[in-house]
Amino acid sequence: MAHEEDALEHERASWKPSAGLAVAVPDPVQNPGLPPHRHRVTDQDPAAMTRAVRTVYTLFYLSLAGSIWAVAAYMLFPIESGRIIDIRHNNLFIGLGIGLALLAIGLGAIHWSKAIMSDKEFIEPRHATRGRDTTREAAVQAFRDANEESGFGRRTAIRGSLIAALVASIVPGITLFRGLAPHNSEAKPMAGDPVALLSHTMWKEGERLAHDPSGEPIRAADLTLGSAVHVIPESLADLSHHDGYLEEKAKAIVLLMRLLPEQLVEEEDRKDWSYDGIVAYSKVCTHVGCPVALYEQQTHHLLCPCHQSQFDVERGAAVIFGPAARPLPQLPITVDAEGYLVARSDFTEPVGPSFWERH
Known part of the structure; x- marks a missing residue:
């Protein structure tokens, strides 16, 4: 069978048309030319x-x-x-x-x-470009x-x-x-100056941490392990919208979380910034200022939903992924005599995105 197939294939390969037989060759595709021009x-x-x-x-x-x-x-x-x-x-x-x-x-x-x-339609013939004088x-x-x-x-x-x-x-x-550009005004010395505007918030020593938006102060004992709470200064409720309520809130918003104390890896000068595993970080992302509001309870990571920057709560909110260039500012906290969480001071660095005048 194999011998017969080889012979047949050889016969096909060696076949040539006999004299007098015409072989049909298809005509090449003709150029239809340009359609008639339609005047506007x-x-x-x-x-x-x-x-x-x-x-x-x-x-x-x-x-x-x-x-x-x-x-x-x-x-x-x-x-x-x-x-x-x-x-x-x-x-x-x-x-x-x-x-x-x-x-x-x-x-x-x-x-x-x-x-x-x-x-008007036209045909442009293609040819090799050689940089000759005629081409120029x-x-x-x-x-x-x-x-x-x-x-x-x-x-x-x-x-x-x-x-x-x-x-x-x-x-x-x-x-x-x-x-x-920096801008100073006699009426508002801080107006337009990012250094002054972002270096100071409503947080001060003894300011109680309160739930957002109710303004109810928070006891340390009420925070459960793995919880994440949105926080504002208690005195913010005293401001009206005409007194800059939204502006002050935008700078002072904080996210409060509770971990096991031994899970925190703290620098020596910040060991007293937390209380019994409770830490507080600014919610304003250091990339472009979006609210960092997503907390992964198992990994202890904070996620910014805008551009997916991630911060490690265990290690001072250090950046572990995304475009953010620096950690979230940490708010130093402690408790008062009644067991309520209070701020030790304002943030020690400007909140929000980086800017030219920031050191």
């Missing part, structure tokens, strides 16, 4: 072209107005005032201005390309042709408005960097 309304009607040009540069000038409004909103609603209404208006109107600026540029560029620029001349000529077809060089209204809109669109972003 603006190609046939000069009035329509004029309207299209007017629409494009109007959109570009609208973008310019949006950029100017974003800068004006930054000045009209200063976040340094500390008022919630100003902060909200600042974010809202700056965002609307920047959004309008970018949207108008995009719409203007799209309308320009669809209604004004040349839309052809490249220059291609730019000239593109300029002529787009009308960028001829249509000064579009060119001027586009350049003005593009330049102005950068200004709001540059203006926002002003908020990073």
Whole structure:
């Protein structure tokens, strides 16, 4: 059987068509060419072209107005005032201005390309690029042709408005960097100064730790092993929203946990910062300030849900994963004569993300 198959395969390989027999060869695929060009309304009607040009540069000038409004909103609603209404208006109107600026540029560029620029189809033959003089001349000529077809060089209204809109669109972003500069005010010496704002919170010696949001003080004996409690200063309840309640709470929020005392690995100068295995750390993530509110009871890890930074509670909230650059600040605590947990002092370092002036 194997011999017969080999013979058959050899016969197939050696077969050639006899004289007089035609072998059909398929024709190559023919180039269908370009479809007939469809003229646009603006190609046939000069009035329509004029309207299209007017629409494009109007959109570009609208973008310019949006950029100017974003800068004006930054000045009209200063976040340094500390008022919630100003902060909200600042974010809202700056965002609307920047959004309008970018949207108008995009719409203007799209309308320009669809209604004004040349839309004739053409074939560009491919060849090896060798960097010869003729190649350079052809490249220059291609730019000239593109300029002529787009009308960028001829249509000064579009060119001027586009350049003005593009330049102005950068200004709001540059203006926002002003908020990073230190700012001092006679009325509010701490306003805008991150060193002063973030180095001091409502925690002070003897300040009781209270449940968030009820404000009920916490006894050390009431904390069970493995528990995690959201904590605020007891005196925070005395503040109203007009007195900076939200701002002070945002800096002073704390997460309180209880472990076995022997599980804590503490530095010598911090051995009295905990009480019977109870430790308190700032809830403000040191990455970008999100609330660190997830506690893994078995591993004793704190997790920031925003960017997955993880902190080891047993080892001073040291960073073990994620983009956070430093441990969570620890609040020194003890108990008072009635058994309530109290702060020994304020945080010994600024809370929240890192910033330029932080040492």
